[in-house]
Amino acid sequence: MSATSATATRTTTPPPPTAPSPSHGRRVVAVVLLVPVLVALALWAFAWPAARTAPHDLPLGVAGPTTATAQVEQRLEAREGAFEIHRYADESAARDAIEDRTVYGAVVATEQGPKLLTASAASPVVAQLLQQAVTQQAGGTQVQTVDVAPAPAADPRGAALTSSVLPMALAGIGAGAAVTLLGLRGWRAAGALVGVAVLVGAVAAAIAGSWLGVLTGNWWAEAGALGLSTLAVSAAVAGLAALFGTPGIGLGAFVMMLLGNPFSGAGSAPEMLPEPVGVIGQWLPPGAGATLLRSVSFFDGAAAAGPALTLTWWAALGLGAVILGSALQRRKAPAETVVAEREPVRAG
8 A cells, every 4th residue: 555545544533622721711700700890889889879869068058137047047057967058148149159159059038038049050959959948947838939040941950961971971981992992192192082072072062052952151161161071081091091001991981980970960969969979079070071061051150160170180181191101102112122132042
């Protein structure tokens, strides 16, 4: 028999099946444990503040002579920790404080009884809460209520403004992730993030203000607030990714979605959330963005400096991290090349 025929008739034994790698088992366990943890965190972040919604040091004004307002103050202070009382000489001063966003409302002592000043544009939930509280203190009698800063007729419950928090966060997360995954680095990445923020702000202001009519302030100020909110989120996500790699995207999304969105207080007010959730929410871009948008849309920019500064810091630090991360990568690349060149070549 020839060598060729012997080779042709020879049968080959198939390789034995490979056993699953221990690393695959660890990955399965990690996924099984990680998903319930994330679900628990999401439920805690979204459900706990909603279940504990109540006034916590809510700024409220009391106006009128001291002799007339003493009893009102005592009844309000009886709800320990609920209200932070601000005293004003008369109704005019109380109105100015509401328009300056110093207080959410005010109880004015008059000869006919208590008069309530509210600002549904600041928070329809708080306005309704104050009306119920003052009516209850008045023994159930009807209390004269004046809405000093009413919410727009197209959005009396503030649902549209509340709904804008999530899309702005998603737009920022998406922009930061896209810039990272597309390989943009340094100043190019920063320029792309700024360009996206400008366009998102313009589009969002056109939809919410010009089309839906739920924002009634200066169009340019509203577009700037929406764009700055988007830039703060996108720069933070891209900056974390530039410093820590792809896991930075997940970290940024976690902070903005699971903390920033439910802690924003956009649906009620920061003072209506459990402490210190309301304060933390105003340090994050979604909460600061919602507060800034209310100020420029309904209060002519009153009390806008604080949230604008918060968003600016997030944007500046995020863009700085993007540029720094690119510089570190460029410095690291030549070092790796030198090490590879010096590695000895194996003989044969």
